[in-house]
Amino acid sequence: MSESTEPILEANALYHIYDSKAEDGNVIALRGLHVKVKPGEAVAVVGPSGSGKSTLLKCLGGLMKPSSGIVSLDGSNMTRLTGKELVELRQRTVSFIFQEGNLLPDLSALDNVAQPLRHQKVPYREAKRRAQELLDELGMGHRSEGLPSMLSGGEQQRVAIARALITNPRLILADEPTGALDPITSREVLALFKQLHETKGVAFLMVTHSAEVAAFCDRSLELRDGRFIAQHGADFEVTDLAESRELIVDDIGTMVLSPDLLLEMGGAGRYEVEEVGDGRLVLVSTEENESLLVGGKTLAPSCPACLHTYTDEDTQLCPECGSSRPMVQA
Ligand SMILES: Nc1ncnc2c1ncn2[C@@H]1O[C@H](COP(=O)(O)OP(=O)(O)OP(=O)(O)O)[C@@H](O)[C@H]1O
Numbered sequence: 001m002s003e004s005t006e007p008i009l010e011a012n013a014l015y016h017i018y019d020s021k022a023e024d025g026n027v028i029a030l031r032g033l034h035v036k037v038k039p040g041e042a043v044a045v046v047g048p049s050g051s052g053k054s055t056l057l058k059c060l061g062g063l064m065k066p067s068s069g070i071v072s073l074d075g076s077n078m079t080r081l082t083g084k085e086l087v088e089l090r091q092r093t094v095s096f097i098f099q100e101g102n103l104l105p106d107l108s109a110l111d112n113v114a115q116p117l118r119h120q121k122v123p124y125r126e127a128k129r130r131a132q133e134l135l136d137e138l139g140m141g142h143r144s145e146g147l148p149s150m151l152s153g154g155e156q157q158r159v160a161i162a163r164a165l166i167t168n169p170r171l172i173l174a175d176e177p178t179g180a181l182d183p184i185t186s187r188e189v190l191a192l193f194k195q196l197h198e199t200k201g202v203a204f205l206m207v208t209h210s211a212e213v214a215a216f217c218d219r220s221l222e223l224r225d226g227r228f229i230a231q232h233g234a235d236f237e238v239t240d241l242a243e244s245r246e247l248i249v250d251d252i253g254t255m256v257l258s259p260d261l262l263l264e265m266g267g268a269g270r271y272e273v274e275e276v277g278d279g280r281l282v283l284v285s286t287e288e289n290e291s292l293l294v295g296g297k298t299l300a301p302s303c304p305a306c307l308h309t310y311t312d313e314d315t316q317l318c319p320e321c322g323s324s325r326p327m328v329q330a
Pocket residue numbers: 018019020027028029047048049050051052053054055056
């Protein structure tokens with residue numbers, strides 16, 4: 001396979017379980033995920049609060065070891081690497097941008113940007129020169145001596161982007177990179193991403209709640225309770241995912257229905273395959289199945305997390321806190 005077609009990032013059957021001593025037991029944050037990102041592709045990850053987005057990003061970037069599954073970065077299986085090899089692979093391939101807290105508080109903007117090069121043993125003068133050049137390019141050259149606490153949120157995020165770019169990564173993993181920014185700054189940051197994507201062919205995997213960020217991406221994957229349930233094309237509403245959902249059937253045949261779709265279909269139970277083939281699958285609920293169907297279950301009237309009362313019958317995500325709306329016995 002030529003280098004250009006090999007995915008820059010690939011994960012297979014990724015599971016992550018957080019151990020917990022609490023009564024509720026362990027949390028299964030990721031449930032057998034598959035994902036592939038091609039070089040130069042921009043992919044968004046959308047989904048409600050707690051669906052596993054940050055956990056996924058940390059596992060994909062090698063910041064956290066998944067409980068099981070394989071993650072390959074630029075063709076190398078990360079689970080097989082020693083600690084030192086993993087650090088080297090990460091350093092030359094991938095950079096992270098988080099919502100906030102990307103910078104070391106005691107270092108100037110310039111030193112923050114130069115630091116990843118220092119880890120690669122680039123001499124200090126050379127690292128500083130390249131950092132200054134990049135800050136100039138991002139319109140932050142005049143603030144290079146400032147400490148992070150002296151910079152605005154937007155300025156800090158620009159420095160964070162410079163820090164992420166200084167190593168010429170082929171992939172940027174970003175967790176709500178514009179989440180803490182005002183709309184104007186967030187648009188500027190996005191324009192910068194667009195430029196990198198288009199001129200340098202940098203691949204992105206970005207967690208976002210923002211319609212604009214999602215629209216910048218080539219496709220969006222919808223994460224729900226630790227599984228990718230659907231993909232959305234470039235043009236879609238983050239607030240109404242039902243409109244543009246393309247369900248995903250993975251290569252072991254698993255498919256997950258969102259609560260609203262399940263409800264519309266008739267609920268949990270047994271279904272006969274009435275028609276299959278030519279890209280079609282028609283399911284019909286079995287007659288004697290009535291008792292098994294959800295019958296009597298509806299979407300919850302209020303959010304269990306923040307107690308917001310839903311005004312709309314079909315809303316799936318809490319407008320206050322972003323949690324999934326569960327189904328309850330009517
Ligand atoms: N360190 C941890 N220990 C135990 N459980 C955790 C830990 N971090 C996350 N979780 C749980 O794992 C699940 C997924 O969390 P994660 O932070 O990945 O969600 P998220 O989609 O990023 O949410 P948000 O949109 O709120 O950032 C949640 O149920 C969360 O409570």
